[in-house]
Amino acid sequence: MSPAPVSRAHAERAAEILRTTTAIRERAGQLLARARRGESQWWSVNDDKLADAARAVVGATRERYPKLHIPLHSRWRHFEAGGVDRKALLEQRLQDDPGVRARAMIDLAVVSVLLDAGAGADWKYVEASSGQTFNRSEGLAVASFHAFSAGLFSSDKERPLQVDAAGLRALVIDHLASAFQVGPSNPLVGLDGRAILLRRLGEVMSEQPEVFGESGRPGALFDLFTGLVPHTAEVVAHDIFSQLLASLSPIWPAANQIGGIALGDCWRHSAVRESPQDAASCGGASDGWMPFHKLSQWLTYSLLEPFSWNGVSVRGLDGLTGLPEYRNGGLLIDSGVLALKEPALADALWQPGDELIVEWRALTVALLDELAVPVRQQLGLDAQQLPLARVLEGGTWAAGRTLAQRLRGGLPPLKVASDGTVF
Numbered sequence: 001m002s003p004a005p006v007s008r009a010h011a012e013r014a015a016e017i018l019r020t021t022t023a024i025r026e027r028a029g030q031l032l033a034r035a036r037r038g039e040s041q042w043w044s045v046n047d048d049k050l051a052d053a054a055r056a057v058v059g060a061t062r063e064r065y066p067k068l069h070i071p072l073h074s075r076w077r078h079f080e081a082g083g084v085d086r087k088a089l090l091e092q093r094l095q096d097d098p099g100v101r102a103r104a105m106i107d108l109a110v111v112s113v114l115l116d117a118g119a120g121a122d123w124k125y126v127e128a129s130s131g132q133t134f135n136r137s138e139g140l141a142v143a144s145f146h147a148f149s150a151g152l153f154s155s156d157k158e159r160p161l162q163v164d165a166a167g168l169r170a171l172v173i174d175h176l177a178s179a180f181q182v183g184p185s186n187p188l189v190g191l192d193g194r195a196i197l198l199r200r201l202g203e204v205m206s207e208q209p210e211v212f213g214e215s216g217r218p219g220a221l222f223d224l225f226t227g228l229v230p231h232t233a234e235v236v237a238h239d240i241f242s243q244l245l246a247s248l249s250p251i252w253p254a255a256n257q258i259g260g261i262a263l264g265d266c267w268r269h270s271a272v273r274e275s276p277q278d279a280a281s282c283g284g285a286s287d288g289w290m291p292f293h294k295l296s297q298w299l300t301y302s303l304l305e306p307f308s309w310n311g312v313s314v315r316g317l318d319g320l321t322g323l324p325e326y327r328n329g330g331l332l333i334d335s336g337v338l339a340l341k342e343p344a345l346a347d348a349l350w351q352p353g354d355e356l357i358v359e360w361r362a363l364t365v366a367l368l369d370e371l372a373v374p375v376r377q378q379l380g381l382d383a384q385q386l387p388l389a390r391v392l393e394g395g396t397w398a399a400g401r402t403l404a405q406r407l408r409g410g411l412p413p414l415k416v417a418s419d420g421t422v423f
Helices: 008-018 021-036 047-064 086-092 098-114 136-149 165-169 173-179 191-206 220-226 237-251 276-282 294-309 326-334 343-347 355-379 388-408
Strands: 043-045 124-126 133-135 234-236 266-268 289-291 313-315 338-340
Touching: 008 276, 008 289, 021 043, 021 289, 021 355, 043 355, 047 326, 047 355, 047 388, 086 098, 086 136, 098 136, 098 191, 098 220, 098 294, 124 136, 133 136, 136 173, 165 191, 173 191, 191 237, 220 237, 220 294, 234 237, 237 294, 266 355, 289 355, 294 313, 326 338, 326 355, 326 388, 338 343, 338 355, 355 388
Parallel strands: 234 313
Antiparallel strands: 043 338, 124 133, 266 289
């Protein structure tokens, strides 16, 4: 028997519930508690290994930031790859006006993050200006920086340093492939999915001039949040996240939806339960859904600095969650905190919606919050000095990469078929 159709009102309320970090943390916590009780089909949790994971994170943090001046985890760190200050290169080409600078930086961050969903093991990018070769996230960042700088995403040849709706809607996949140096000997995982995502972004922005302006620019978010006096403005991190989810939800693949409303990075898990309050308000429509919104949170983290660099105070950093991607999740597997009950499952190829992967990501979110506590203790910093965004940067992502390099030549611990929008 097919499930009863969901009313539009209940679907909208369910989507609203699932677009909060409260729901992410609450439901991830359910799956962690369940795994600790030994009820998970897939995973066991070894709490005595959390200290090992914390030591790995502290070691990576001290190596990367010896003076513990740890910046936020954001796309802007990748723009510094190879010791090149690409932010300064961008600023040299921009007017000395906070609004102009902020809009360009937001434009760049949005397209770069949407293009950052795993590159695969075989792709690389050779930067002509420095002669350096980059791969994975740094390579995607550097490639997208130069594509942006060359005006690939702008419809106005006189204004290359912008992203606008017309430019994205006209994006040709061959041009994107060329900008990323993709070819038979240099394949990039999920290239088609990335191009489709950017075209969808162009369409969605053109339909929301009240958010993205008449030309449809991501950078118009700066004006939306600051009004006319940016030097007096203050924004809350979760408000940026909420706006991104509300405005950009139609760009994500539509398979994950309730009553015709696209949910994006939100997946089914049979053991996830909604609260009685949520059930009452959405008619049970959010039950069984595990939200993550990894790219939207990564994007939010990456927009915080363009706001703060241009006169806007940002607060509420810990309203966001840790990022459920393969470096953070890999850290937990490789340090022994998480273990597959059937080790042979690591050899299979998984889809993002498979319950094993959904649960791995949920456990990652919940355990990152717990891991932050001993990391702070070992570094002698409190939560205000070292919010989660700095723990991640210090941090968990780098430690996960180091362990992966040591154990598997850099490959993730699990094989996941990426469509360019999740990992």
